[in-house]
Amino acid sequence: MSHLSNFEGIRVIIPAFNEEASIGKVLQAIPTFVEEVIVVNNASTDQTEKVARQASATVLTEKRMGYGYACLQGIDYIKKNHPQTKIVVFLDGDFSDFPEYLTALVQPIIENDFDLVIGARVKKLREKGAMTLPQIFGNWLATRLMKIMYKANYTDLGPFRAIRFKQFLALHMQDKTYGWTVEMQLKALQHQLNYTEIEVPYRNRIGVSKVSGTLKGAFMAGVKIIGWIFKYGMQKQKKQ
16 A cells, blocks of 8 residues: 555546535545545535535536536646646545445555546446446446457446546546547547556446436537547548
8 A cells, every 4th residue: 555645636527417415425425535526516406515515625607518518627727726736536416336446446656657437337346226227338348349449448438437537637638528538548549548447346436427327418428538539540540
């Protein structure tokens, strides 16, 4: 285990839309070495913002709906106010991830010089029903395509992830909605970042998913993810 002093300069970004029932639990479970937790209130109509503030999180507002919009709002805040940040961690606000695994998530960056670490939601550690069949199939298809087309070693598009802040900025992320995670992983390949995965548990979320909980959400996410994979392929061909 690394000395606590090694876990410096770490900030967490949590996009949150109507997560009043879960956001407090998420914030409570985040390790104390984290320098700042940034909750981006993404057009919530409930008490998400109030609960997050009561838990001492930094709360930002992003009125445009979209996971990517919320993440980019958090990144803009860090760039302007804390550019010395070393590692940024992305975490969902629905309590499906286990925030206490954040220590294990950042260790490969701190100890083994990795740039990007994905929390892989493996079946053996997944609570029954935590991922829908469309999610499971979509993850398999997307990572399979990336392996075939780009020789990538990803097994999941899990939202729980850590990345060096400097390297993240170089990716120039663009996606505003469902394609955020796959765009990051594709651009990590493009920029030849040193990446790895760690196995993490995953439980049934509190509340209904805004993506996998609806047919429209699941379909749109699938289209966006597959679109990014082939878009990246065309960009790569043009450069060759």
